[in-house]
Amino acid sequence: MDSTxxxxxxxxxxxxxxxxxxxxLHISQPAMSAMLKKFEEELHVxxxxxxxxxxxLNKTGELAxxxxxxxxxxxxxxxxxxxxAAKQNLSLSIGFCDPGVRWYSVPRFSLAYPEIKVxxxxxxxxxxxxxxxxxxxxxxxxxxxxxxxxxxxxxxxxDKVYLSVPSDSQLMRHKSISLRNIPAQPLLYPQIGxxxxxxxxxxxxxxxxxVQLVKNEFNITQHLIRTTNFLATISTxxxxxxxxxxxxxxxxxxDPELNVMYYVSFLRSNREKIQKFLQWRDSQIxxxxxxxxxxAEQPSAPL
Numbered sequence: 001m002d003s004t005x006x007x008x009x010x011x012x013x014x015x016x017x018x019x020x021x022x023x024x025l026h027i028s029q030p031a032m033s034a035m036l037k038k039f040e041e042e043l044h045v046x047x048x049x050x051x052x053x054x055x056x057l058n059k060t061g062e063l064a065x066x067x068x069x070x071x072x073x074x075x076x077x078x079x080x081x082x083x084x085a086a087k088q089n090l091s092l093s094i095g096f097c098d099p100g101v102r103w104y105s106v107p108r109f110s111l112a113y114p115e116i117k118v119x120x121x122x123x124x125x126x127x128x129x130x131x132x133x134x135x136x137x138x139x140x141x142x143x144x145x146x147x148x149x150x151x152x153x154x155x156x157x158x159d160k161v162y163l164s165v166p167s168d169s170q171l172m173r174h175k176s177i178s179l180r181n182i183p184a185q186p187l188l189y190p191q192i193g194x195x196x197x198x199x200x201x202x203x204x205x206x207x208x209x210x211v212q213l214v215k216n217e218f219n220i221t222q223h224l225i226r227t228t229n230f231l232a233t234i235s236t237x238x239x240x241x242x243x244x245x246x247x248x249x250x251x252x253x254x255d256p257e258l259n260v261m262y263y264v265s266f267l268r269s270n271r272e273k274i275q276k277f278l279q280w281r282d283s284q285i286x287x288x289x290x291x292x293x294x295x296a297e298q299p300s301a302p303l
Contacts (some may be wrong), residue, residue, distance in 0.1 A: 003075055008066045012036060016054050078127040091118055091229070092277060095123035098194035100159060101262050102239035102295050104230055105141070109280050115214075116120035116276060132267050139266040139274045143195045146265040151264040156281055157237065161196055162250040164225060164232040176252045179203050184210030188232040196268040199257040228252060280288045 004105045012021040012032070022032040039045055057065060099122065105124060106120050110270065117264035123131060128146050131137055140146075145153040146296035163182075165171045171182070178198065204211055215221075225232045234242050234250065244250075253259075264281055266274050 001039070001042050005035060006072055008035050009031065009039055010065065010068055010072065011054070012048075013057050013061065016056065017056065025034050057267070058270075065226055074169075085185065091119060092116055092139070092274060093119045093130060094139045094277075095124065095140040096120060096194075097237075097262070098142055098159070098196055099192045099297070100194070100196065100235040101141055101157060104157070106235035108284075109277060110146075112280050112283070113276050114301065128265055132265065138270055139264055139277060142263045142265045145259050145263050150268055151265060152268050152271070153265040155280070155285075156262040156264045157284060158261050159235050159237045159258075160260070160276055161200075161235050161253045161255075162235050163253055164234055164244050164248050166229040167247050167249060168229065169231075169252065172249060174251055177255045178255050179253060179258070180207055180209060181253065182209070182231065183213050185210045186214045186230045187223050188214050188224055188228075188230050191215045192209040193220060195260065196233070196258065199255075200233070203257060239277070 008021070008025060011024055012018060015021045015024060018029055018032050018036070022029040025032070043064065045060045045064075046224065047057065048055040048062055050056075094106075097106070097211075102120060102122065106118055110116070110118055117130050123137065125131075128140050128142055129148055129151060130270060131140060132151060141156060147153075163171070163177055170175060180203065187200075189200065201213065203209065205215060213222075216224070221232070222242070224230060225248070226243070232244070232252070234244070264274075264278070271278075
């Protein structure tokens with residue numbers, strides 16, 4: 001007995017005619033009659049009372065139809081549930097701790113795996129374990145390793161902050177600089193939140209620095225960077241989204257808080273679902289190593 005027999009039986013019961021049922025299902029009447037005979041033989045009962053021009057469900061057939069309708073509904077629900085699960089497996093919900101690593105990761109991963117829909121956002125707070133345990137995100141990019149027996153954290157990408165300095169600034173003489181050594185002046189930062197902004201705000205407050213943090217919408221900040229001599233910051237992973245103009249240089253910032261190794265953190269039980277992202281992560285680590293080797297092999301500029 002299979003679902004096709006059940007569907008055919010249902011149509012026969014609804015039309016009350018083998019001829020009409022065969023026409024509805026686009027099969028021959030002899031094939032329809034043979035199917036019904038086989039179906040009744042498998043159940044060891046007759047399901048219809050027959051007349052010369054019409055067949056009618058008997059009481060046994062009426063009971064069979066109730067069960068058949070329920071079975072067919074269950075089959076349709078199963079198909080819907082399985083399809084829904086398959087679609088979920090083709091989507092990833094990712095929480096990022098900083099816009100820079102988010103902007104870097106999402107388009108590149110989507111290009112590598114266009115069949116996977118990415119739902120991405122900046123997560124709030126520090127309770128990563130809860131966010132993962134409650135399945136708010138399939139994986140979270142964190143600024144530190146997350147400890148937990150049911151959670152795994154793997155090194156992902158390094159990132160660091162640079163100071164964007166206008167060419168006429170006295171700070172140009174520095175090969176690297178600390179936020180703590182910047183004299184009193186405005187420091188532009190887009191109103192985008194994230195890990196690095198929190199670290200900069202924390203340093204300014206805790207060390208009582210004279211730097212004035214000027215936060216605006218991203219496009220306004222971009223305009224100010226290109227048209228003023230205010231200082232600004234940028235991270236390695238967000239550089240391809242910024243155009244600071246030709247009148248600026250980037251100076252590495254040596255504050256330990258502004259250098260980070262991001263981690264991919266996820267439930268161990270969810271590893272299969274995020275496997276494609278982990279494969280992409282591996283490719284990024286390889287590319288990063290190749291870039292480091294290439295940079296190291298470049299000859300130094302003559303003094």
